[in-house]
Amino acid sequence: MQHLEVNLPCGLERGGRFLRTARLRPVSGADEVALADAPALAASRVSALLARCVERIGDERPALADVRELFIGDREALLLHLRRLTFGEALPCVLACPRAGCGETLELPLTVGALLVPPVAEPRAVxxxxxxxxxxxxxxxxxxxxxxxxxxxxxxxxxxxxxxxxxxxxxxxxxxxxxxxxxxxxxxxxxxxxxxxxDPQAEMRVSLTCVTCGTPFEALLDAATLLFAELGSGRIFRDVHVLASRYHWSEAAILRLSSERRRHYLALIREEAS
Ligand SMILES: [Zn+2]
Known part of the structure; x- marks a missing residue:
């Protein structure tokens, strides 16, 4: 399985020192099943997902309590890196023009890299x-x-x-x-x-201008909404159903596949059907 070493914008505080690196693994099918059972609130779901996919902070194995102690911007950065590791760098995003009566939808060709801010020079506890x-x-x-x-x-x-x-x-x-x-x-x-x-990573803003009415506007993005929209509610169960029906693999075997591998087989099944 592919892993990723990343720098945190601030880091996890440990007695006045900050652990500023983390190691992540991609979101697996088993994580998606766990997310389906996780609390409904986005912030709690973020904690549940990070506790599973963040393998190291500094040289510690973080528990749920540790990822809850991370600053909001660090959690956003980790989610963006998870997004990159699981689905790739391109992050297409659709936003609606806020001007009353316009209703234009704008497609933004965002990338994960463009949303990540540089680490804070000197993080402080207080x-x-x-x-x-x-x-x-x-x-x-x-x-x-x-x-x-x-x-x-x-x-x-x-x-x-x-x-x-x-x-x-x-x-x-x-x-x-x-x-x-x-x-x-x-x-x-x-x-x-x-x-x-x-904590600039906590508030990700993009500025854009509506192509139809010319209204400039700013939109607030959050990594949790973007990532959870892609992970989809219960999509994993449909994937297991389709793959198990076709290949007769066990649920456990399908959940062990990387998300990328799973999508690959699903694409082949669709290709054959058309
Ligand atoms: Zn508009």
Missing amino acids: HETELAGVRVRFRLPTGKVQEAAAELAQREPAVALAELVAACVVDVQDRNGERLDALPAQLVAPLGAVLETL
């Missing part, structure tokens, strides 16, 4: 910034924080973003050096913007 005279020490959001915010978003979408930002705060001091209990509400959005600039 950052510090001053917002409107208030000193804030904070951490970058992890997968665990993202999962909690996504779960909250289902029940109380209006407060989920503020909760995500609040979960990152270590401590807050006013201009007199007095410790505050929490981040003032008016500083949630500014701190959110700071988090974005410090």
Whole structure:
């Protein structure tokens, strides 16, 4: 099986040090079956998939708890590398023009490489910034924080973003050096913007112009949506059905095939049928 060694934008923190390399294997049929049984929330599915396919971070074998401790941008980068390893470099993407009444769909010839950002020069466990005279020490959001915010978003979408930002705060001091209990509400959005600039891989934006109406717009992409759309919900079961019917292989044998090999046999079956 093909493996890939990659650099993480930040890395996994271990006592002030950062483990900045990871080794991945491609998504297998067995992973797709496990994903079909995984929690419905995208952030939790990302954790489940990474825990299976990331074989090493530094020289550790990561568990589910470790991939949940990774920063959001590192998780996005790992998903993009997994996408490359499983389906290749080209990442065609279809976006709809946001202008009311236009409805044009634009095909973007994206590549995985174009979406990956360079690693951060010096990752830090705790950052510090001053917002409107208030000193804030904070951490970058992890997968665990993202999962909690996504779960909250289902029940109380209006407060989920503020909760995500609040979960990152270590401590807050006013201009007199007095410790505050929490981040003032008016500083949630500014701190959110700071988090974005410090973890650029977490927010992948593409700028484009509609070919029909000329409207320029920006779209936010996320690697989980792109990858899960390709892995498809339950597609693996149809694949097993088709291959088992034709070749009489066991389910276990089919699930052991690489995704590439599976697609190859399915293409042959289709070719023969036409
Ligand atoms: Zn348009």
